[in-house]
Amino acid sequence: MSKSTAFSWIRPEPWGIHIVPADTWVDPGRAVERALVTHGHADHARGGHGETIATPATLAIMDLRYNTREGAVGVEYGETLRLQGGVDATFFPAGHVLGSAQVLLEHAGERVVITGDYKRRPDPTCAPFEVVPCDVFITEATFGLPVFTHPPIEEEMAKLLGALEANPDSCVLVGAYALGKAQRVIAELRAAGHHAPIYLHGAMEKMCRLYEEHGVPLGELRLVSDHEKDDMRGSIVIAPPSALNDRWSRRLPNPITAMASGWMRVRQRARQRGVEIPLIISDHADWNELTRTIAEVNPQETWITHGREEALLRWCELHQRKARALALVGREDEDE
Amino acid sequence: MKAFAALLDALIYTTSRNRKLALVADYLRTTPDPDRGYALAALTGELDFPAVKSSTIRNLMADRVDPVLWTLSRDFVGDTAETASLLWPEDDISEASDVSVAKVVERLSGLNRNTAPGELAKLLDGLDSNGRFALIKLATGAMRIGVSARLAKTAFAQAFDVNVEEVEEYWHALSPPYAELFHWAADGGDPPNVSNVPRFRPFMLAHPLEDGTVDLAEYAAEWKWDGIRVQLVRVAGETRLYSRSGDDISASFPELLDVLPMDAVLDGELLVRGAAQGGEEGGAASFNALQQRLGRKTVSKKMLKEAPAFVRLYDALIIEGEDLREQAWEARRKALENLVPRLPDSHFDLSALVEARDFTHLAEIRETAREEAIEGLMLKRRDSAYIAGRKVGLWYKWKRDPLLVDCVLMYAQRGSGKRSSFYSDYTFGCWDGDPDNGAELLPVGKAYSGFTDAELKKLDKLVRQTTLNRFGPVREVERTLVFEVAFDSVHSSKRHKSGLAMRFPRIHRIRWDKPVHEADRIETLRALIKD
Ligand SMILES: [Zn+2]
Ligand SMILES: [Zn+2]
Secondary structure (H helix, E strand, C coil), X not given: CCHHXXXXXXXXXXXXXXXXXXXXXXXXXXXXXXXXXXXXXXXXXXXXXXXXXXXXXXXXXXXXXXXXXXXXXXXXXXXXXEEHHHEEEEEEECCCCCCCXXXXXXXXXXXXXXXXXXXXXXXXXXXXXXXXXXXXXXXXXXXXXXXXXXXXXXXXXXHHHHHXXXXXXXXXEEECCCCXXXXXXXXXXXXXCCCCCEEECHHHHHHHHHHHHCCCCCCCEEEHHHCXXXXXXXXXXXXXXXXXXXXXXXXXXXXXXXXXCHHHHCHHHHHHCCCCEEECCCXXXXXXXXXXXXXXXXXXXXXXXXXXHHHHHHHHHHCCCEEEECCCCCCCCCCC | XXXXXXXXXXXXXXXXHHHHHHXXXXXXXXXXXXXHHHHHHHHCCCCCCCCCCHHHHHHHHHCCCCHHHHHHHHHHHCCHXXXXXXXXXXXXXXXXCCCCHHHHHHHHHCCCCCCHHHHHHHHHHCCCHHHHHXXXXXHHCCCCCCCCHHHHHHHHHHHHCCCHHHHHHHHCCCCCCCHHHHHHHHHCCCCCCXXXXXXXXCCECCEECCCCCCCCCCEEEEEECCCEEEXXXXXXXXXXXXXXXXXXXXXXXXXXXXCCCCCEEEEEEEEECCCCXXXXXXXXXXXXXXXXXXXXXXXXHHHHHHCCEEEXXXXXXXXXXXXXXXXXXXXXXXXXXXXXXXXXXXXXXXXXXXXXXXXXXXXXXXXXXXXXXCCEEEEEECCCCCCCECCCCCEEEEECCCEEEEEEEEEXXXXXXXXXXXXXXXXXXXXXXXXXXXXXXXXXXXXXXCCCHHHHXXXXXXXXXXXXXXXXXXXXXXXXXXXXXXXCEEEXXXXXXXXXXXXXXXXXXXXXXXXXXHCCEHHHHHCCCCC
């Protein structure tokens, strides 16, 4: 096969990326015969595939969430898997959440990298992103606007611990996505020297245990439902964002609402959710990380999915890089 | 600027009034002069830098950010100041340097149109993104962070443990950075000398007369007119008009600024000419007509001609240098009655006393108040001095009984602060015809008070169980519940589909028992319109 096929063997469709010669899909939004899954978030992973190829940690997460033990094929970072039709697939760390991976696909001398979701910041709960040179770089763009610059996480931890100290009769309720964000916030709190028990919403418990089984220590965790209101004064409570203003929060002692999300960079977003302490903590690359990564990977073409493609396209145009936007469905504004 | 920027941010994210008060008070206590004074002026919108416009900011950004990236960002963020603060190119900001609020105000004040962009850019270069946000908000004068003048004054009083009425007295006579005010409150210095300024004096206010009666030998009765309470102040020839909260509303009513022939401080009701509030004094229009004139910075000739304002006088605090506030109401009333003939009747009249044989007779007279679009009656102790604030036993307001109507719950919205986990704001409607013949409900009002905590819990549960649709924080519910809604009056309104708007609606009773088709119809409400 000659080079003139120009990546025609890889085809973006609305519900996922199709590797044509292998008849295999990456992060498909519907059940398929064979799927490569980058990580366990619901907009990438789902049950019902005939065969699911992913890292062992991602497979464990998927099994917890969707009961996908059947047809699971584990691949370690750096390990290459030969698919049908002469396509090689290698997983590299994406630094997004536990088990998250970029997928390098090689076929007919062409290299395509699909990032899934990624970030460049250090994260004590997962392996760091690796730059993988390629011809086509398919990147996410969740925070693909120049207004999104995530501050150092130490600053955000100081904000959170400061609020805790200033309000000894309250608890600080932190809204955090149940897979990844919650565990990262806990691990960063421990790194900042906060070793007191942290209280969890019931929906967090199993995922935290899974992280610990995969070698991420989280310190002493307690369930809100096992404790009285007064026990939780002066403590941090972690719950999914949907529980922040829910009836569930009435069992907490005078909670001060915080939320850990990249969207908290924008004041109006935080106010809409009634957040009193916005914590700008994201598991996605910010604008500077996105643009720096494109420059470092230095592909012939950049394909953009998953978020604000327009601004990143414009950046590529301004920097004379060939780029196109892929319209994958169901990937906008994730509650990250 | 760092402390001020942090204060702004904290205020933006705080919904509780008490926490806002504590934040502002804390800042005022811990920040040196003159920064705290300028910050206070900025929060209450009393700083104006005409050389800096929103377009100044946009032009600065156009030189620094690709226009496509700017537009995409601005559309997403929704606020020019915030977008600019986030996109401003950031070189190394030296940690140590923190420019003071006073320095910023000084530099902004000295700007003209030509120097503004360059100077503003220099200031922005020295700040981090929160600091830039605060600077742009300060410079363009568009804070909108939910701090009213009243809240700021209350926070000031709380910070230094002084009387809020006194703060109010001095406040309007001084200008930023209010050095004399801080000297007095924070350092125990002499009170500011404000004798030559047409300043606001805090109003004497009334308690509602719940039940019970008063003896008319001790209390005088007077109509309570349906306008806005104002204070007209003339000192050394200069006249100003203040609203009940102490806001200077002179600019909205220029026709009242050169008609008071002597220095005085007078208390009255601001009304516009019309037919709805007759009485013996001649016509005043309904509150609706007055509302058209509120909040305007400039007033057209047409408006001055069609809806001219006048003051119906209740009381006199000072007349030609003589302070009457220590005197009994009877003496002040006599002085006011002697004064009124000296005032132009085009702009002033006297609020008449209501004569009644006894309290029962007064109650009968009050019943007729509705026909005259009057809010009710005031009862004033004859021997009482004019005392700022709301002291028990001196003045009572005896509003006419509220109107009642049965409405059906249609939508519910989450509350704020302590109520943020409850659906506590209710929109209700009335039938636009016969409900048994296919009529529909049209929203007629919204209320978030008038029920107990226990009832709130029950209502919240009902909303969650009967939700039909969700629109952001709002839920549409099945039509199952009737509220008996109390309100003061109803007016025609083009803004609402029902064509009317209630004043002061609140939940009077929850009619768990009542079937929805027995709720009232729009036409019942329409018959009560008194525009
Ligand atoms: Zn993800
Ligand atoms: Zn994603």
